[in-house]
Amino acid sequence: xxxxxxxxxxxxxxxxxxxxxxxxxxxxxxxxxxxxxxxxxxxxxxxxxxxxxxxxxxxxxxxxxxxxxxxxxxxxxxxxxxxxxxxxxxxxxxxxxxxxxxxxxxxxxxxxxxxxxxxxxxxxxxxxxxxxxxxxxxxxxxxxxxxxxxxxxxxxxxxxxxxxxxxxxxxxxxxxxxxxxxxxxxxxxxxxxxxxxxxxxxxxxxxxxxxxxxxxxxxxxxxxxxxxxxxxxxxxxxxxxxxxxxxxxxxxxxxxxxxxxxxxxxxxxxxxxxxxxxxxxxxxxxxxxxxxxxxxxxxxxxxxxxxxxxxxxxxxxxxxxxxxxxxxxxxxxxxxxxxxxxxxxxxxxxxxxxxxxxxxxxxxxxxxxxxxxxxxxxxxxxxxxxxxxxxxxxxxxxxxxxxxxxxxxxxxxxxxxxxxxxxxxxxxxxxxxxxxxxxxxxxxxxxxxxxxxxxxxxxxxxxx
RNA sequence: GUCCCCAUCGUCUAGGGGCCUAGGACAUCACCCUUUCACGGUGAAGACACGGGUUCGAAUCCCGUUGGGGACGCCA
Numbered sequence: 195x196x197x198x199x200x201x202x203x204x205x206x207x208x209x210x211x212x213x214x215x216x217x218x219x220x221x222x223x224x225x226x227x228x229x230x231x232x233x234x235x236x237x238x239x240x241x242x243x244x245x246x247x248x249x250x251x252x253x254x255x256x257x258x259x260x261x262x263x264x265x266x267x268x269x270x271x272x273x274x275x276x277x278x279x280x281x282x283x284x285x286x287x288x289x290x291x292x293x294x295x296x297x298x299x300x301x302x303x304x305x306x307x308x309x310x311x312x313x314x315x316x317x318x319x320x321x322x323x324x325x326x327x328x329x330x331x332x333x334x335x336x337x338x339x340x341x342x343x344x345x346x347x348x349x350x351x352x353x354x355x356x357x358x359x360x361x362x363x364x365x366x367x368x369x370x371x372x373x374x375x376x377x378x379x380x381x382x383x384x385x386x387x388x389x390x391x392x393x394x395x396x397x398x399x400x401x402x403x404x405x406x407x408x409x410x411x412x413x414x415x416x417x418x419x420x421x422x423x424x425x426x427x428x429x430x431x432x433x434x435x436x437x438x439x440x441x442x443x444x445x446x447x448x449x450x451x452x453x454x455x456x457x458x459x460x461x462x463x464x465x466x467x468x469x470x471x472x473x474x475x476x477x478x479x480x481x482x483x484x485x486x487x488x489x490x491x492x493x494x495x496x497x498x499x500x501x502x503x504x505x506x507x508x509x510x511x512x513x514x515x516x517x518x519x520x521x522x523x524x525x526x527x528x529x530x531x532x533x534x535x536x537x538x539x540x541x542x543x544x545x546x547x548x549x550x551x552x553x554x555x556x557x558x559x560x561x562x563x564x565x566x567x568x569x570x571x572x573x574x575x576x577x578x579x580x581x582x583x584x585x586x587x588x589x590x591x592x593x594x595x596x597x598x599x600x601x602x603x604x605x606x607x608x609x610x611x612x613x614x615x616x617x618x619x620x621x622x623x624x625x626x627x628x629x630x631x632x633x634x635x636x637x638x639x640x641x642x643x644x645x646x647x648x649x650x651x652x653x654x655x656x657x658x
Numbered sequence: 659g660u661c662c663c664c665a666u667c668g669u670c671u672a673g674g675g676g677c678c679u680a681g682g683a684c685a686u687c688a689c690c691c692u693u694u695c696a697c698g699g700u701g702a703a704g705a706c707a708c709g710g711g712u713u714c715g716a717a718u719c720c721c722g723u724u725g726g727g728g729a730c731g732c733c734a
Contacts, residue, residue, distance in 0.1 A: 204734045239733055296732075303730090312660040313730055334732050352663065361661050361730090369732040376734045400662055400729040423664075424727075458670095461683085465671055468682040487671075490727060494669050497684045507697075543697040554695095605693080620693035632695040 197229030198390045201255075201262070202269075202380070204236040205247035208441025209254035211493065212395060212425045215459040219422060220393045221260045222460070222481040232387060233262035237270045238379055254442040259452050259474070267387065269379055276374035276382050279412065280335050280367045288411045289367055291333035292319040314363030317341075332370040337407060339364050345403045350391075350420030350483040357403050365404050377401065381408040384417055393420045393483075396490070420483050422463055423490040449521075449548030451509070454502035462491050471504060503546040511538035514551065521552035522559065530559040537642045540634030557628040558642070563654050570625035571656065579622040580658045582612060586619055587652045596645045598637040605637070626655035
């Protein structure tokens with residue numbers, strides 16, 4: 195049997211981090227089994243669905259590297275098919291028309307809650323004669339759900355979960371305007387698309403009982419369900435669009451790498467022994483439902499940063515240089531990109547994301563005169579520096595060999611003859627050449643900058 | 659209110675009756691490396707929510723309590 199999974203977001207906002215993880219798990223599961231991964235946009239809520247959201251979701255998935263198979267399914271386009279299924283159920287006596295007003299329903303729920311009962315529709319139109327139908331009221335169509343016994347779901351993550359049918363009411367299948375509800379649409383689409391495994395957020399677990407009833411009512415075989423625990427924010431509450439969740443594009447803008455985000459998201463709720471750094475290929479090979487944990491997890495930027503740093507250090511220098519140039523608005527500066535590429539080995543171990551990397555790289559391609567941080571200024575204006583620097587600069591002006599090792603030798607010899615530590619020479623150099631007190635090894639910086647630029651910067655230095 | 663799910667270091671987790679004086683990773687702290695900051699290396703501190711069972715033996719199984727989360731729409 196070919197495994198068929200799907201990611202089915204509703205386009206009411208960006209692709210948030212929880213959705214991204216759900217997509218990742220479905221993608222991984224399909225790839226692991228050499229199966230199919232579908233994308234279905236659940237746009238049946240015509241009021242809240244937007245084109246912009248659809249675009250954001252598609253862009254997000256592409257950026258994350260989670261490609262889907264075949265065409266995208268748009269759920270709203272399938273509404274006629276959904277309605278057709280409801281009609282079948284109606285004819286088979288498995289569904290019925292209900293003429294309750296919203297006010298009646300509201301009262302029902304309030305009364306049930308007050309009486310300590312589950313808040314559900316009481317089924318008053320279930321067996322009522324259709325002739326009683328009030329004139330001018332468009333009915334909804336409800337499922338004639340079983341009233342006794344229990345509905346059981348065997349979940350890939352949660353195990354066997356059961357609920358008494360008396361807890362569940364006759365859900366609405368078709369709204370009074372003739373459009374299908376979510377509960378019905380998902381079931382019909384999953385069935386028609388041949389979905390074999392549904393992997394989704396835990397918040398759908400209780401919905402699954404209702405969906406199960408629809409499958410049973412239609413005599414369809416239900417897919418295998420797996421409900422993954424939700425990702426919580428630092429405060430422990432569900433991470434949602436309204437509660438601190440960020441879209442994947444926000445992570446992109448913060449400078450995180452797709453590969454790092456995939457690795458991080460994979461480890462959030464899924465484990466394979468003590469493994470932490472897991473390549474995407476390795477993830478595809480290892481991913482199994484049994485590795486999914488049952489308890490919710492919290493999003494932790496510190497760990498994401500660590501992972502991102504790891505993957506940045508492994509990234510290709512030229513690619514990083516391009517990304518940095520892009521962020522610095524110098525994407526078309528070929529010379530700058532070449533210089534940044536050479537500088538990248540010293541730069542990339544000093545940043546945990548592309549944003550930082552760009553900030554730390556800026557001094558290399560910064561036009562003179564350089565801006566100086568307060569600390570850099572302070573170093574350049576100490577009496578010791580003021581006394582030392584002119585002589586050091588003069589020494590370098592006469593240097594022929596501009597290789598880092600040679601430059602360092604020169605500085606060491608200079609420091610020794612002046613009776614100071616190497617740092618006394620290196621730190622002012624750093625301040626003058628980078629405008630900062632923190633940078634890659636300063637002699638490496640000098641070499642990469644080249645003698646002309648380095649000397650010019652040294653002469654610019656605001657000594658004293 | 660009703661139902662469902664969950665519960666190991668601050669965080670992510672390993673663990674599925676004896677291998678656990680509970681392992682790893684991130685974060686934290688110390689030391690080493692060192693021209694700064696990182697990277698890297700070494701080490702430290704740090705957890706089985708609580709109470710009952712079951713068992714020769716429980717982090718692991720059962721029940722309860724507490725705590726957290728989720729669902730109860732003509733939203734998805």
